[in-house]
Amino acid sequence: MIEHPHPRLPGATRPVALITGPTSGIGHGYATRLASLGYDLVLVARDEQRLAALATDLEHRFGTRSQVLVADLALAQDREQVVARLADGVEFLVNNAGFAHSGEFWTVPPDQLQAQLDVNVTSVVQLTRAALPPMIAAANGCVVNVASVAGLIPGRGSTYSASKAYVVSFTEGLAGGLAGTGVRVQALCPGFVRTEFHQRAGIEMSSLPKALWLSVDRVVAGSLRDLEKGRVLSVPGMQYKALTTVAGMIPRTLGARLNRGLFDARGRT
């Protein structure tokens, strides 16, 4: 039995959350929300300046103490740094970093496809594996793995949707194994969210109906509410709850066709 499974940051007394990809979008929203709830943070991404600016901002606003870990999660040696920090114990892990590519699968350079797999899948598995033993020993902890509606409904894109389907399936399976341990896991499946995601990928989104856009705040609030309720799958927004429920009730081939018809499936992976 580990007596103090969750070492605090030096001199700190608050619980600690580690968030990947907090420099923009959903990760930024999650970091801000958890800071407001009294967590200290470990912030993991590549952009050192943005990480430092976020740490300073959260310290001013909430008195949050942040440790900045500059890491490219596509690189094994960088993931190792994060794994080592998680093995020391945190109360909350948000596996949020992830990305899509524009272009068809067969045109994207293989090393970029591999990097996507490493960030969207390998990192999620390795970081979760590192975080769980101290959480289980403490009978306390939360892991939120950011997947996507794209992981629930087939038909759009290839490697991105597949990576998110992995995260959903992985998290659901893990939840069964963790029952009764006091550790909660969630697969967060947002629809379209206003972040830097599509711009970074070079995916044109101007034709998407306004009603399908979600705000970061709504997604984070929905995730935390579902975590409280012990829901393993979180799909924020009524429009996406309806869409995924219907998709779950119709044959998979029809769902894939509808998805391709409703949203352009070309030029992305």
Ligand SMILES: NC(=O)c1ccc[n+]([C@@H]2O[C@H](COP(=O)([O-])OP(=O)(O)OC[C@H]3O[C@@H](n4cnc5c(N)ncnc54)[C@H](OP(=O)(O)O)[C@@H]3O)[C@@H](O)[C@H]2O)c1
């Ligand atoms: N936006 C949507 O419509 C949507 C919908 C469903 C699911 N999602 C999922 O939500 C998650 C967050 O996306 P977002 O929409 O918030 O996108 P975003 O605004 O582009 O943010 C992505 C974050 O991931 C980090 N990141 C990307 N590659 C990384 C790498 N190699 N190593 C470390 N960090 C990396 C980025 O930080 P640095 O650039 O500083 O490294 C950034 O902080 C992703 O997993 C995405 O698949 C998004």
